[in-house]
Amino acid sequence: MPIYIYKCRDCGTVFEVLILKKKEQPACTNCGSKHLDKQPSAPSSVRMGASRSKGATCCGSDERCSTPPCSSDGSCIRD
Numbered sequence: 443m444p445i446y447i448y449k450c451r452d453c454g455t456v457f458e459v460l461i462l463k464k465k466e467q468p469a470c471t472n473c474g475s476k477h478l479d480k481q482p483s484a485p486s487s488v489r490m491g492a493s494r495s496k497g498a499t500c501c502g503s504d505e506r507c508s509t510p511p512c513s514s515d516g517s518c519i520r521d
Contacts, residue, residue: 451477 449456450469459468469476 445483447480447481447483448478450475451479456481 445458445460446457446468447456447458448468448470450473451510452475453470453473455470455472458472461468468478
């Protein structure tokens with residue numbers, strides 16, 4: 443279910459709305475107006491599981507491992 447960002451043309455309030463139905467027309471959370479402009483929003487992502495340190499490889503290093511994956515047993519040899 444997408445979350446959209448709207449700006450009210452009447453009062454200028456910017457707010458987010460979770461749209462449950464495709465034909466649903468949201469109203470301003472401040473003044474109740476239906477005169478809204480949909481605002482552009484950046485997509486986001488959700489990471490599941492353990493987070494590793496920053497880097498481009500599975501072990502968090504910036505350079506490529508010589509033999510990916512880092513080890514044969516699934517653990518990182520650089521940890």
